[in-house]
Amino acid sequence: MLGGAAKGTFARLDQDEASFELYYKPLQDFVKEKNLDGLDLDVEEEMSLSGIIRLIDRLKADFGEDFLITLAPVATALIFDDPRCNLSGFSYEALEVMRGNKIAWYNTQFYCGWGDMSNTNNFDQIMAHGYPANKIVIGLVTNPKNGNGWISHDVLQEVLINLKARYPNFGGIMGWEYFNSLPGGCKTPWKWAANMTHYIRSDISIDSAQIFAMLRSSEQSANSEIDSHLENEAPMPNSFEYISDIDEV
16 A cells, blocks of 8 residues: 555646656665555545556556556545545546546445445445446445444445445455454454455355464464564554544534
């Protein structure tokens, strides 16, 4: 992910050509160094339509048409033509028309006051604006500690079943964020993903042994990628509190 609540990320990439090249180069080098197969562009500050198009075009030109580009708009930005409802500045409807063929999907934030998934209303409104259902991934907070807009699983299950019946090919679900996802919390966050899979893909059977095997494999892979030049691990913070962007609105 590039951006999020990191002001200046996209402002620096939305200037003249010389400034763009100056700040694009470290991003380009990082993608090459880590051999990334895509980037999620989470634009949470003012950016021009021409600026985001230039960035998308350049990433595709440098890394090929198979390089995945996703964006992470708040849900209201896909519904209302109102700058107060859009953290990104540019029109996503215009972007979809002009560069939709280069955007794999939208990790849409239905939380922190920018959308609601306690019913299907907001998703229906997005569909009314012509976005393909298969490109709208529903973003949810996985724990009430992670931001406003938490929806209990009993309510969410019913909503997702209804949504699946109406839009069988909708894009899926993403969570903010994984490490403390309920119901398992920090010890077994994967239970959240298992629940979401069950709600929208009841035909798939998932057992805990399979999950643990996948987690062990993932952990081994991650450990093998640890930067060798680092001598010591960074200290763990004593405590951590989220600052939700809804508090700034």
